[in-house]
Amino acid sequence: MGGCQFTRELRLLTPSHFTFVFDDAIPTSSSQFTLLARHNQYNHPRLGITIAKKRVRKAHDRNRLKRILRESFRLHQHQLPNVDIVIIGKSNADKLTNPELFALLDKLWKKLAKRCAV
Structure with missing residues (x-):
């Protein structure tokens, strides 16, 4: 599957990357997730995930959510504008089943792409 990977270039890695987005974000939200986006100077979108222990107590639930979020992003990255x-x-968020999460994320990616369209 060429071009549908989640490589290091597609990740927000440092606190400064996250701060860049938080400073001037375009928000999209649901009752389980908030997506914040900001246009970047790269030719591709990048993703960062924060799930607080206070919100999702069990580590295996946080890890499952992160895996599904990354997989959904990987599959939709070519439909997204150049944003962090x-x-x-x-x-x-941990109460949703995997198919429910994928369906919710499909809606959020479309909503975010529409809001970030230039």
């Missing part, structure tokens, strides 16, 4: 995205997990 930070996903913030809210309470009860």
Whole structure:
């Protein structure tokens, strides 16, 4: 599957990357997640994920959410504009099943792409 990977270039890695997005973000939200985006100077979108222990208590639930978020981003990255995205997990995100998460994320990616269109 060429071109559908989640390489290091597609990740927000440092606190300064996250701060860049938080400073002037375009928000999109649901009851389980908030997506913050900001246009970047790269030719591709990048992703950062924060799920607080306070919101999702069990590590295996946080890890499952992160895996699904990364996989959904990997599959939709070519439909997204050149933005840095930070996903913030809210309470009860761990209550959704995997198919429900993918369906919710499909809607959020489309909503975010529409809001960030230049």
